[in-house]
Amino acid sequence: MTGRLRAPTGRYGGRSAAERQAERRSRFLEAALELFGDTPGYRATTVAALCEAAGLSTRQFYEEFRTLEDVLAALHLQVNGWAEEAVRAAFATAGGLPLADRITVFFRAYADNVTDDPRRIRVTFVEIVGVSERLEEQRLARRARWVDLICAEARAAAARGEAADRDYRLAAAAFIGSVNGLLHDWSAGWVDATLDDVVDELVRQLLGMLRPPDGPAPPG
Incomplete structure (x- = not known):
């Protein structure tokens, strides 16, 4: 066909x-x-x-x-779109909170969305991987959108004096890898923790990334 x-x-x-x-x-x-x-x-x-x-x-x-690959591509974009909508809605409601509280709200929104249905995690983190060059490009492009979103929030935090003023792209890419891996392992039952524990750990990691070198932790 x-x-x-x-x-x-x-x-x-x-x-x-x-x-x-x-x-x-x-x-x-x-x-x-x-x-x-x-x-x-x-x-x-x-x-x-x-x-x-x-x-x-x-x-x-x-x-x-x-082809079925077209279906998988469309489903992958749909699942990521749902998660992004949830995070952007959280952005709209948490803008006035201290940094640590904002990050907690954002990651709670993301984690609740992607873990609400374990099938979404499998599509996003397992089934899409290694199917074809085309889908690898799509997967990495969607990851880049999440990196851009984190970098934008980091720049906003730096402008408020809450974070170090530096280029966060490399750190954000590494952090996204941690998010994907930890949520996948948690959903598969390989991590003995609650979802709250997972979100708290991710928040701590991101706050550590935002902390100025040799300086105090960000406010909040």
Whole structure:
């Protein structure tokens, strides 16, 4: 299959073609979250199995996607988008708090979102890894968005005198690796701790990163 089939146009059952297409796409992604994020996983899922789980036909699949890799790519972006929306909503409510409290609110929002459904963690941290060069580029691009977000918050903290005034990109990249690894290991049951313990540890790590060299801890 070299390309998507053309979806029907016009209204049917009181819904537009765009509305029907959005519903089909949503059903495919919901089915993909179940199959890719649980059993049997992305690599063992077939188009036929995904269509059966979604309650749709293979023709409808090829009207929306070219390959299962396209589905995984869309699902990965969706899961990351949910987490980013949760963090940005936290930004909007915690701007006036001291640094340590702000960071706790941000990471609580992120951790609650990604751990609310273990399937999201598997899609983001396991199933997406090593699939293809294209998906590796997408995965790293999404990681770069999180690095940018941390760097922006670090610059804002530095402007308030709460953090050292330096380039945080390298430190932020290392920190994102810690976040991904610790949350994955916690969700897999390899870390004997509560989610509160995990969030507290990540907050301590980030506060240490923001601390001025040879100086006191940031306020808060």
